[in-house]
Amino acid sequence: MSNRAILPTLLSITLAAALHASVQSDIGYTELKAEFGSALPDGSNLTALVVEAPDGSGRWAVAKSGELSTRKITVLYNSYTPTSFSSHAGLVAKNLCGTTTSIIPSLEELFVTDIASYRAQSLKIGSGPEPITTTWDLENHSLGSNVTVYNINMLRRLDYRINRDLVTVVVALGNGTSAMEPLWGNNYNTIAVGTATGQHSRGGTNSDGSGRMKPDLVGTATYTSYATPVVTSAAGLLIAETKRTASLAPAKDPRVIKALLMAGATKEEFPAWARTPAQPLDPIYGAGQVNIYNSYKALLAGRQPAGAAWRATKGWDTAKSGASSVYYFEVPAGQTVKFSTVLAWHRELSTTDYWVFSSSLADLNLRLRNTTSTFALGTVVAESTSALDNVEHIYVPALPAGKYALEVFGPAGTTYGIAWNSIGGAPEKVVTPTTPAEEQPAPAPATDGELTPATYSARGENGTKEGVAKLFDHTTTTKWLDFSGTSWVQVSFGAPTSLTSYSFTSANDYSTRDPYNWTLSGSNDGVTWTVIETRSAQTFASRYLKRDFTLAKASAGYLQFRFDIVCKSGSITQLANLQVFGQATATTTETTPSTEPATSTVLAELAPTSFAARGENGTKEGTAKLFDHTASTKWLDFSGTTWIQVSFNEPRALESYSFTSANDRSERDPRNWTLSGSNDGVTWTVIESRTSQSFATRLLQRDFVLAAKSEAFKHYRFDIVCKSGSITQLADLELWGY
Known part of the structure; x- marks a missing residue:
């Protein structure tokens, strides 16, 4: 093999300002964290490889210090232990898996190597054998390179291995607006990253197939070296979820991860962003700026x-x-x-x-x-x-x-x-x-959807900055605020409208201001009001949390709807968003219930009309505690093998559910379970089974999405085996469907 030197380029001009202070907000992680809290994956089930180029003093290793002091760091393909470390490599690693900076702060293990060792011992350039099999989930390359005679072979070996091992590899383009270096932006099967400033290589690929548009995505750091691990960490968060949720496992495929990240990217930051049928990506910004909130929700x-x-x-x-x-x-x-x-x-x-x-x-x-x-x-x-x-x-x-x-x-x-x-x-x-x-004997009825009020009003508001209009802007970073602990919000429509569900989203601060008790009423003259439903002792477990409330049955058609609200405590009430769902109706009277069961088309939390379990610890730790939306209470059964059953008046189709671990004793958590459905309570159809499940912390809510929406059943049953011992417990159980 030739000893021709690798000519790497560190893709940064300075080591300062590695990551913009607001990067977690810019990529949607702040909003995602506010919605899901500790239920988000933290990367503790992931491993990643960082490939680095030596700096001017020959240093390329990552120091185990600062945000990386608790990280397991393993050097690959070197017989010696590095004693000097690269600041560039340290900043790349911090953005990828730092305990404060990264969105996967608990990465299980970080592998590190230099580009020469990666070329010779991982890709096996020039030595004949095929590239070694990867044992990591992710690769990050915050460098560019030109090794002349080996360029094409390196590009093809890396693409070959990605396709063989199904590993996600994220690579940086160069800084500045000159043409791309051969490695690694010319690969097909990687995710190529630029910066939101547009200061990265342009002109598309120029080796092993010219004219393909790059980058695929942009990140918000100043230089591509540091934007790349931001995108790698976003890929890691998605992969971590696929590794812990069985129904999502097929999405670990790097083709799906790439599609999820690119489909979730935002364009609003780039007014000139454009694509054509023949050129699917913008020539500067690719698919746009990575947004983990959009990608994770997809x-x-x-x-x-x-x-x-x-x-x-x-x-x-x-x-x-x-x-x-x-x-x-x-x-x-x-x-x-x-x-x-x-x-x-x-x-x-x-x-x-x-x-x-x-x-x-x-x-x-x-x-x-x-x-x-x-x-x-x-x-x-x-x-x-x-x-x-x-x-x-x-x-x-x-x-x-x-x-x-x-x-x-x-x-x-x-x-x-x-x-x-x-x-x-x-x-x-x-x-x-x-x-x-x-x-069809008659046209199908209109589909339930989100309703846009013709007008809206409230008891009070904090000027236009925190006015009632903010409730309907679909932006959680704004809010409506009223300087009263007892308030109301009213919406009006141009035609009689039937309501089927609604949602409240908690605001940014002070949970004491959240709605706690409320009554929903309808009217056709704004004077005489008919109570539709009342809810009490409602709580929002985190900030920016959206909660959906489904009516027991669709309301009659009304021109106005009003929420009379009492906040949790104090003298201020606030909400980030209010959404109402239903459809226009030609009548203002209650219709006779159909004898045929109907399944709603609006995804919402399903409230059982009755529930039961194999056993419970009296009313203090009874089955009802599973459905009180309060993690500080729990259901407990003195058996390691148990069951929970919920029932509805009409058949309901299930799409997902969540379990929240209780306050203590992880051995009591559900570990294996089977979910079944029935319409008579006698004959049961298995919907799914899960095994070897775990809850990393106490009071952790985990969501489980079915591989496909279930058939509509009146009864659902979880047959559960706990982790170990003779007691099973859960803090909460939620069911979501139609």
């Missing part, structure tokens, strides 16, 4: 298989291409959403000697089309048909209400990952397909 929406069924307005899938794979979804009436979708696939490489590789890239394409209730494909709304790239991207900033089909087409047999994200509108839903028109 991951949790679950796998949404192709086929003639209505899917959620966000989600993902991995499959092999056919003549045409189609995903159907609906934007409900009265709504407009930002819609973003990305299709990603790998180039395929084959070889007999691991020096000469045969490269092939399928030409997959993506279309968004109108469709009908019978799944007939209509006109093309937008498309992405690049002949060069191995990603396709469609972005519609204002997609109106309607039925849509997302179509993947091209040669059969190529594995792809796809993700889509809708921002704005109602909670995610799956709509039951309607029957063909000739079989």
Whole structure:
């Protein structure tokens, strides 16, 4: 093997200002943390490799100090223990897994190596054998390189290994606006990162296939070296969730991770952002700025298989291409959403000697089309048909209400990952397909969706800055505030409207100001009010927490609705957001209940009409404590094998559920369980089983998303085996569905 020297370039001009102070807010993590709190994965089930270039003094190792003092750091491919350390490498590692800076602050183990060792001993450049098999989940390359004769072989060996081992690799472009260096931005199967300032390599790829658009994403740090681990940590958070939630495991595929990150990226920061059907990415900003809030929510929406069924307005899938794979979804009436979708696939490489590789890239394409209730494909709304790239991207900033089909087409047999994200509108839903028109005795009723009030008012507000209008701006960083502990909010519509559910989002501070008790009433003249429902002792476990409340049955049609609210304590009431869901109705009287069961199309928390368990510890630790939304209480059964059963008046379809661990004794946590459904309480259908589950902390809420929405059942039952011993306990159980 030639001893030609590697000519690395550290991708920073200065080591100062490594990470903008507001980066966690910029990438949506602050909002995500406010919503999910300690339930978010922390990276403790992940390992990552950082590949570094030596600095001017030959240093490349990461020091175990500061934010990295508790991190397990392992040096690969070196027979000696480094005694000098690189500041550049330390800042890269801090942004990737620092205890304060990173969004995966508890990474299990960080592997570190230098680029020369990586080339020779990991990729096995020039030595013949195939690249070694990876044992880590992520790779971060905050460097550029040009090794002349080895460039093509290195690019192809890395893409080969990504495709073989399904490892996610994130690489930096160069700083400044000159052309790209050969390594690593010219790879196909990596995620290439630039900066939100636009000060990174431009002009697209120039080696091993020219003209492909890069970067894929941008981060918010000043230099690409430090923006790259921000994106790597975002990928890590998604991967950590896929590793702990069985139904999400297929999303660990790097094609899906890439699609989720790119589909979740935001464009608002870049007014000149643009794409065309032939050029799916902006030539400077790629798919946009990484936003982990959007990407994580799309991951949790679950796998949404192709086929003639209505899917959620966000989600993902991995499959092999056919003549045409189609995903159907609906934007409900009265709504407009930002819609973003990305299709990603790998180039395929084959070889007999691991020096000469045969490269092939399928030409997959993506279309968004109108469709009908019978799944007939209509006109093309937008498309992405690049002949060069191995990603396709469609972005519609204002997609109106309607039925849509997302179509993947091209040669059969190529594995792809796809993700889509809708921002704005109602909670995610799956709509039951309607029957063909000739079989329908009458037109289908309007779909429930988010309702936009014609007018709104409140008892009081704190000027326009914290006025009642902030309740309806779909932005959690603003709020309505009234200097009274007893207040009201009223919404009005131009036509009688039936309400089915609503949501409150807690504001940024002071939980004492949260609504605690309230009554919802309806009126057609603003004078005579009819009580629809009353709720008491409600709590919000964290700031920016959205809670959904489903009515026992759809309300009568009213022109006005009013919430009379009492705050938790004190003399100020506040909320970040209020959303109401339902549909316009031609009548203002209660309709006669149908004899046929109907399943709501609005995703919401389901409140059981009754519940039971194998046993309980009196009323103090009884089954009712599972449903009081209070983590400080719990249900306890003096048995290591037990069950919990919930029942509804009408069949309900389940999409997800959550368990919250109790205050003590982790051996009492559920470890294995089976979820089943029944309509008669006698014959049970298994929906899913989970094994070897664990709760990392006390009072930890874990969400479990089903692989697909269940059938509608009147009864659900969890058969549970605890971790060990003869007592089982849980603080809370929540069920979400339709």
